[in-house]
Amino acid sequence: MRLIHWLAVIPFIGMLIGPVLHNRVHPLLLGMPFPLGWISIWVVLTALIMALVYVLDPRNREE
C-alpha cells in the first residue's frame, strides 16, 4: 500500500458515519431524508476520491 492508497479509507468512514451521527428525516438533503441524502452525496465523493487516487497512483502511468 502506497501512502496515496490510504485515501481509499475515507469513503468507508464518510459513507457510514452520516446515519450513525444523524438518523433523522430532517433536514432533508437534496430533497431526500437525511441518511439517504448523505449516502448519495458520499457516492459522488467516493467517485471523486477514487479519481484522485487514480491520477496520483503511479501504476496508472505505466503500460
Place this chain on the structure above:
Amino acid sequence: MSALILIALAALIALGLGLAARRGYDMGLEEWTVAGRSFGWIFVFLLLAGEIYTTFTFLGASGFSYGLGAPAYYIIAYGSLAYVIAYFLLPPVWSYAREHHLVSQPDFLVHKYDSPALGVLVVVVDIVALVPYLVLQLTGLGIIVAAASYGAVSEDAAIWIGAAIVTVYIMVSGIRGSAWTAVVKDVLILAVVVFLGLYLPIHLYGGIGAMFEKIAVAKPGFLVFPAKGTSVSWFVSTVLLTALGFFMWPHGFAAAFSARDARVFRRNAIMLPIYQLILLFVFFVGFAAVLSVPGLKGAATNLALFKLATAQFPPLVVGIIGAAGVFTALVPGSLIAMTAATLISRNLYGAARRDADPQQIVTLAKWLVPVVMLVAVYFTVTGSSTIVALLLVGYSFVTQLFPAVVASLCRVNPVTRAGAFAGILVGVVVAAVLTFTHASLGGMLPFLPQTLKDLNVGIVALAANVVALFAVSAVTR
C-alpha cells in the same frame, strides 16, 4: 397488445444480439468464458455493473423501499464501497489469472493453493449460491412479463421462453453474448428508471422533497433506521460485509478475467460508484408507491413498481418498462448460467479427469448450459421453498471465500492449503446454520447492548472462518 409486441421485440433483439456477438471468433475455452481477455473498460463496466441491474433493481429494490423503507438505503452504500475494494483486489487477481490461463473463480484458488480438492469445495459453495440466484432472475422475468403483458403471457410461459433464449445465445456466443446484450439492457433500464423515478414523485406529489415530507407525516419512522433490528449498527455492519462479498460472486469474479489490462478496473472504480446512484430513482418509485398503492404485503411488495406503472401509464409505456425488465433478467441470467456450467465442467470434471484438454472442457461446459437452465426452470416453476431459503445464504456463502482470496494475494501467503479449506468450510457451515435457525446476535448473547445485538449475524460466520483459517494454518505450516 402494444405492450406484448414490445416485450416480444425485446426478446428477439436479445436473441439476435446474443447470437451476432459470436461473429468472427472461434469459441475455444478462453474465448467462450473470458472473451480471450480482450474487453476494454466499457464491456467490463457493463459486466461488473450487471450485479446492480438485475431483476432485483426493478422488483426487489423498489419492493424493499416500499415494504421496509430506510433499511433499503444500504444497497446504494455497499455497491459504491465494493468498487473501492475492487480497485485494489481485481488488478492482482486479473494479472494472476492471465498468467496462468484461468477461466473460473475456483481455478484461482486451485492454482494459488495448488489443490484441486479446494476447487471442488469452492464449486459446491458457488453452485449453492448461483442456482438460487438464477432462479430469482427467472422468477422475476415471469413476474415482469405477466404484469407487463396484462396477463396475456403466463409466468410459466415467459420463464420457459426466457430460459430457452438465454441457453441458445450463451451456448453459441459465451460471455460475448452477455456483454452485447448488456449494452441494450443498460441503455434501456437507465432511461426507464430515471424517467419513472422523476416523473412519478413529481406527478403524484409535486416533487421529491414534497413526497418524502408526506411519507414522513403519514408513516413516522419509515424514512430512518429503526431503533432495533435493522438499526444503524445493522446498516454499518451489513454494508461492510456485503461490500467484501460483492466480488466473490463467481460470475463477477470470472467476468473480471475478461479485461484487456489491469487499468480497466482502476478506472471503473471511478465510474461505477456514480452508476449506483441510478438505484436512487428506483427507490423513488418504491417510495412513490407507498402512499399511492398501499396495502401490498409480503411477496406482493415486489409488484409495487408494476402496480403503480399500470395504474399511471398507457400500455405502450408499460410495454417499454416490461422490455427493459426482460433484459434485466436475461443478461445476469446468461452470465450466471455460463459460470455455473464452466465451474462444473472445468473444476469438477476437469479435477476428475486431469488429461481433459480445453476443447473437451468447453464442449462439455456448453452442453451443461441447458442442464443448468432446466434445473433452474424446474425450481422456478415448482416454486420450491428450499430455493427461497438458499437465496438468503447465497451472499454469506460467497463472502466466505474473501479471506482465502485476500491471503493468497500477499507476497508470502500466511494461509496453508488446509487452512483455506478449513476456513471456507467452517464459514459456510456457520453461515448456513445461522440463516436456517434465524439466529441473531441478540438472541445468542442477550446481555449485549442493543447496538451490538443488531450487528449483521454474518460477521459471526466470517469471524469463525478467519479463526479456523489461521488456526489450521498455524498447525499445518
